[in-house]
Amino acid sequence: MTSPTTQSETLFAHAQALMPGGVSSPVRAFKSVGGVPRFIDRGEGAYLVDADGNRMIDYVMSFGPLLLGHAPEAVTRAIADQAARGTSFGAPSPLESDLAEHIRSVYPSMERLRFVNSGTEGAMSAVRAARAFTRRDKVVKFDGHYHGHADLLLAKAGSGVATLGLPDSPGVPAAVTADTLVVPFNDPAALRAVFEAEGERIAAVLVEPIAGNMGMVRPAEGFLAFLREITEAHGALLVFDEVMVGFRVHPGGAQALFGVTPDVTILGKVIGGGLPVGAYGGRADVMEMMAPSGPVYQAGTLSGNPLAMAAGLALFREANATGAWRLAADAARDTAAAIQSAADAAGVPVQTTSEGAMFGFFLNANPVMDYASAATSDREAFARLHGLLLDRGVYLPPSPFEACFTSSAHTPDVVAEAAEAFRSAFAAL
Ligand code: HOZ
Numbered sequence: 001m002t003s004p005t006t007q008s009e010t011l012f013a014h015a016q017a018l019m020p021g022g023v024s025s026p027v028r029a030f031k032s033v034g035g036v037p038r039f040i041d042r043g044e045g046a047y048l049v050d051a052d053g054n055r056m057i058d059y060v061m062s063f064g065p066l067l068l069g070h071a072p073e074a075v076t077r078a079i080a081d082q083a084a085r086g087t088s089f090g091a092p093s094p095l096e097s098d099l100a101e102h103i104r105s106v107y108p109s110m111e112r113l114r115f116v117n118s119g120t121e122g123a124m125s126a127v128r129a130a131r132a133f134t135r136r137d138k139v140v141k142f143d144g145h146y147h148g149h150a151d152l153l154l155a156k157a158g159s160g161v162a163t164l165g166l167p168d169s170p171g172v173p174a175a176v177t178a179d180t181l182v183v184p185f186n187d188p189a190a191l192r193a194v195f196e197a198e199g200e201r202i203a204a205v206l207v208e209p210i211a212g213n214m215g216m217v218r219p220a221e222g223f224l225a226f227l228r229e230i231t232e233a234h235g236a237l238l239v240f241d242e243v244m245v246g247f248r249v250h251p252g253g254a255q256a257l258f259g260v261t262p263d264v265t266i267l268g269k270v271i272g273g274g275l276p277v278g279a280y281g282g283r284a285d286v287m288e289m290m291a292p293s294g295p296v297y298q299a300g301t302l303s304g305n306p307l308a309m310a311a312g313l314a315l316f317r318e319a320n321a322t323g324a325w326r327l328a329a330d331a332a333r334d335t336a337a338a339i340q341s342a343a344d345a346a347g348v349p350v351q352t353t354s355e356g357a358m359f360g361f362f363l364n365a366n367p368v369m370d371y372a373s374a375a376t377s378d379r380e381a382f383a384r385l386h387g388l389l390l391d392r393g394v395y396l397p398p399s400p401f402e403a404c405f406t407s408s409a410h411t412p413d414v415v416a417e418a419a420e421a422f423r424s425a426f427a428a429l
Helices: 006-016 073-085 094-106 119-134 159-163 188-201 223-234 253-258 306-322 324-346 379-391 412-428
Strands: 040-044 047-050 055-058 112-116 138-142 180-183 202-207 237-241 264-267 278-282 351-355 358-362
Touching: 055 412, 073 306, 094 112, 094 278, 094 306, 112 119, 119 138, 119 202, 119 237, 119 264, 119 278, 138 188, 180 188, 188 202, 188 223, 202 223, 223 237, 223 253, 237 253, 306 324, 324 351, 324 358, 324 412, 379 412
Parallel strands: 138 180, 138 202, 202 237, 237 264
Antiparallel strands: 040 047, 047 055, 112 278, 264 278, 351 358
16 A cells, blocks of 8 residues: 655655755655655645655645645636736835735734745744834744744744754854743743743734644633733733734634734735745834834845735635635534544544644644643654555645645545545554
């Protein structure tokens, strides 16, 4: 039943001679699950096809943006049309305002926003804005939350560093993270203590409202509302990093789902329909700090790139017209249920969760509330399960510390096919 990997092996060997670890981003090197990373030839709807011709149901979906599945006609046509009109201007285009208007209609808290090229850029720019606005330096983040790889936020950052077992990252000077205060997720007492000690120096609290980079971990009841209260009480800003959950856990993102309004929001790849893009935005008085309105500098030639803007607009138009979010959400709920029932039947302890078009699971007998509990999950069993599923035509994120994503192309038939693979894989575990 082992799927062929000869082509991926050859391509991986070639890539390793050219790029660190053979990849452009560490998690996809399969270090934590073993085996050869599948080199992808193409995506088709809910499926990936690798260089050996293996066709796999994709539950990564480029870590979020592909709400319509791979290569949806509406998006590829919009990209081709725009490419014929120019791929980069280094000057404003009306597409930026069109997409900004759509985003603001869904995220009214983003009174002003700026496009950047990735979630990482969005997070570092949001922190710069918050620091300038509050005239304070310290930033609070949560253990296991990932806000991209900017130096100041690369402290206990979940995701890739957790996957690879790195404490954090060499190359980040201690002085740069000295103002980054890390507290456990879902622990109001710890946060209260930090605010009691440092409240007047804290510019912002950054949070993934549902964590998606230490596996998928929900906020405890009332935790986000507590963040809103304590930041307001101390004159700090609340920043929601919705790079993973935006347009995913709810059509209006996590802030609509939980009814908590942040001061600043960071969005990522989903607003570019899978092309490289990000944005940060929020209260007008905070965002007007940014140049050229205000003195805070942040810039980029490819920011607001017309291809990415056109792709994002096409994705949202098509998703609205086809009810894509609901279809993807049904698929996430049903896939999580299939995992739960396959694990139960095999007697494997599992914790599953889904919200909207996103789901996750931990091979853990106990509920997961924070990074410490996520880290007690059975990583070795996850690695074996990952391989068993690849051989059965299901592609999960190659790390127990990533979340899973569906699309409207994950039809009930596709989910039924995946459910059969889960049954067989858990039985073989
Ligand atoms: N941790 C990243 C997503 N949450 C991984 C991105 C990638 O390797 O493509």
